[in-house]
Amino acid sequence: MAKATLAEDTAQSIIQYILDNHLKPGDKLPTEPVFMEKLGVGRGTLREGIKLLAARNILDIRQGAGSYVSHQRGIPDDPLGLTFIEEDSKLIVDMLDVRLLFEPHVARLAAARAGEDEKAEIMAQAEEVERCIEAGESYVAADARFHRLIAEASGNKVFGNLTYILNTSIAQNIAITKDAQRDSNTIRYHRKIAQAIMDKQPDDAASYMNMHLQLLREFVREKMS
Amino acid sequence: MAKATLAEDTAQSIIQYILDNHLKPGDKLPTEPVFMEKLGVGRGTLREGIKLLAARNILDIRQGAGSYVSHQRGIPDDPLGLTFIEEDSKLIVDMLDVRLLFEPHVARLAAARAGEDEKAEIMAQAEEVERCIEAGESYVAADARFHRLIAEASGNKVFGNLTYILNTSIAQNIAITKDAQRDSNTIRYHRKIAQAIMDKQPDDAASYMNMHLQLLREFVREKMS
Numbered sequence: 001m002a003k004a005t006l007a008e009d010t011a012q013s014i015i016q017y018i019l020d021n022h023l024k025p026g027d028k029l030p031t032e033p034v035f036m037e038k039l040g041v042g043r044g045t046l047r048e049g050i051k052l053l054a055a056r057n058i059l060d061i062r063q064g065a066g067s068y069v070s071h072q073r074g075i076p077d078d079p080l081g082l083t084f085i086e087e088d089s090k091l092i093v094d095m096l097d098v099r100l101l102f103e104p105h106v107a108r109l110a111a112a113r114a115g116e117d118e119k120a121e122i123m124a125q126a127e128e129v130e131r132c133i134e135a136g137e138s139y140v141a142a143d144a145r146f147h148r149l150i151a152e153a154s155g156n157k158v159f160g161n162l163t164y165i166l167n168t169s170i171a172q173n174i175a176i177t178k179d180a181q182r183d184s185n186t187i188r189y190h191r192k193i194a195q196a197i198m199d200k201q202p203d204d205a206a207s208y209m210n211m212h213l214q215l216l217r218e219f220v221r222e223k224m225s
Numbered sequence: 226m227a228k229a230t231l232a233e234d235t236a237q238s239i240i241q242y243i244l245d246n247h248l249k250p251g252d253k254l255p256t257e258p259v260f261m262e263k264l265g266v267g268r269g270t271l272r273e274g275i276k277l278l279a280a281r282n283i284l285d286i287r288q289g290a291g292s293y294v295s296h297q298r299g300i301p302d303d304p305l306g307l308t309f310i311e312e313d314s315k316l317i318v319d320m321l322d323v324r325l326l327f328e329p330h331v332a333r334l335a336a337a338r339a340g341e342d343e344k345a346e347i348m349a350q351a352e353e354v355e356r357c358i359e360a361g362e363s364y365v366a367a368d369a370r371f372h373r374l375i376a377e378a379s380g381n382k383v384f385g386n387l388t389y390i391l392n393t394s395i396a397q398n399i400a401i402t403k404d405a406q407r408d409s410n411t412i413r414y415h416r417k418i419a420q421a422i423m424d425k426q427p428d429d430a431a432s433y434m435n436m437h438l439q440l441l442r443e444f445v446r447e448k449m450s
Contacts, residue, residue, distance in 0.1 A: 055280055056303070074306040078281070081300035081386050094381045101330055102323075156319045161306050 006041070010049030013039050015058065018069060025071040029059070079165045089224040096217045099166050103147065103213060104206040106163065109154035111197045111205035118153040119198050125149055126194040133183045144168050146190060150197065150209075179223065185215045231266070235274030238264050240283065243294060250296040254284070304390045314449040321442045324391050328372065328438060329431040331388065334379035336422045336430035343378040344423050350374055351419040358408045369393050371415060375422065375434075404448070410440045 014029070017038070029035060029050075036046050050067050053059040057072035082091075114122070125146045132139035144167040151163035189212035196204035239254070242263070254260060254275075261271050275292050278284040282297035307316075339347065350371045357364035369392040376388035414437035421429035 056301075057306075072306075074303060076281075076301035076304060076306070078299060079301060079304040079306075080383065080390070081282075081298050081304075091382050094383045097381055098327075098383050098387065101326055105326055156322055157316050158305065158319045158323045162323065165305070 006045050007048035007052055010039060010041050010045050011052040013041075014049055014053060018058075023069050025069050025073060027069045029067045029069070031066065073161070075161060075165060078169075080169050082169055089220060092220050092224065093217060095166060095169065096213060096220065100210065100213050100217070102159075102166070103151075103163065104210040106151050106154045106156075106159050107193055107197070107209035108202040108206040109156065109159075110150045111200055111202040113155045114153035114197050118149070122146070122149050122153065122197055123194045126190040129190055130187050133187060139186075140168075143186070150193070153197070179219070182216070182219050185212065185219075189215070231270050232273035232277055235264060235266050235270050236277040238266075239274055239278060243283075248294045250294050250298060252294045254292045254294070256291065298386070300386060300390060303394075305394050307394060314445060317445050317449065318442060320391060320394065321438060321445065325435070325438050325442070327384070327391070328376075328388065329435040331376050331379045331381075331384050332418055332422070332434035333427040333431040334381065334384075335375045336425055336427040338380045339378035339422050343374070347371070347374050347378065347422055348419045351415040354415055355412050358412060364411075365393075368411070375418070378422070404444070407441070407444050410437065410444075414440070 017023075017029075023029075030038065032043060032046060036043060039046065041049075050059055050061060054061050054067075054070075056074060057070050057076055058074045060068045060070045062068060110118075110122075125142065129139050129142045129146055132142050144164060147167050148160060148164045152160040154160075189208050192208040193205055193212065196202075196208060242248075242254075248254075255263065257268060257271060261268060264271065266274070275284055275286060279286050279292075279295075281299060282295050282301055283299045285293045285295045287293060335343075335347075350367065354364050354367045354371055357367050369389060372392050373385055373389045377385035379385075414433050417433040418430055418437065421427075421433055
């Protein structure tokens with residue numbers, strides 16, 4: 001028990017170190033000897049603490065190369081606790097209904113508030129999704145990033161992570177089969193959403209996001225049930 | 226590496242066992258010898274698998290009493306990955322803005338769809354929150370359960386867990402100080418929301434939920450910034 005607590009204390013110190021030093025996803029932690037001295041703990045305890053944070057997706061341990069701040073930013077693998085909810089077309093529609101409540105509003109905020117850098121990133125990501133689709137590659141990750149960038153530009157600190165969670169929890173299944181109509185919906189509306197955000201047109205951004213998700217919902221209702 | 230994979234396979238087998246046997250939160254797993262035989266693994270591997278699931282809030286390990294299905298239902302400790310978002314009054318308002326998008330709609334669905342058992346549970350939980358407030362006890366958990374029961378009665382499988390997550394992530398801070406006006410808002414509107422759901426009045430349920438959260442938002446804006 002005492003050992004577990006020491007490891008947890010060390011994990012907390014590592015989190016504080018990351019915050020104090022403004023480390024970003026992908027940044028490397030100090031080497032073991034340096035870090036042991038900074039935190040005042042032994043090698044075994046340091047490793048236990050790092051393992052706890054890797055389990056929480058806060059750190060990535062790369063064998064032989066050290067530990068890095070994870071790109072997952074501490075978002076757990078099953079954030080919504082869906083392990084015990086049977087995944088079927090009802091769950092996928094339910095998830096889209098949740099996204100339909102949110103994402104048009106989020107796109108509206110993004111169009112009103114996005115800065116120039118954010119606009120450029122959103123447009124570039126719309127192009128990246130398009131490139132993936134045209135190359136016949138999986139675009140699940142690129143698509144989730146597009147929606148997340150919009151949510152992060154909304155100015156609400158919770159929307160970014162939440163949109164990422166809602167997009168990645170079960171999105172895999174929507175894109176599991178090839179479907180030309182779904183893909184052309186995605187290309188068409190991503191482009192329109194990005195353009196509306198570029199042009200600072202909140203109502204257009206909300207409307208195109210709504211269309212995009214409604215068409216996805218219709219696709220799931222007709223093709224997957 | 227091979228050992229880690231074996232533990233993960235065992236964790237997956239335990240999840241399957243829970244699903245196949247329809248175990249509910251609070252149910253006990255078989256004893257070690259029985260479970261080792263069922264899953265065809267050794268004691269060390271079984272314990273590693275159980276530890277992985279405890280870290281994911283799927284199981285509770287009670288020292289000397291065995292392992293139980295967790296009441297957390299696999300929802301992780303920091304589902305939104307807020308560890309790296311500084312908690313301040315802006316974050317609390319952002320969270321309320323997210324809840325304002327959702328919960329009036331969720332209350333509307335609940336009023337349209339709740340069954341008799343669900344209605345009775347929601348009303349009883351409104352009374353439990355009231356009892357906590359009047360006794361001067363913390364009502365954070367009782368309040369979160371009230372909102373979760375409504376979300377579960379909505380018929381959308383995602384809303385229940387999501388509402389619980391949004392309610393528990395930072396709700397602690399809203400209730401951290403004693404405030405008679407905030408508490409009387411909670412008593413008044415919880416009662417009205419519960420009654421609207423009892424009476425199958427979707428618009429009333431949505432409207433009272435909206436009022437309840439708007440007043441909380443006003444409270445945070447004025448008292449916490």
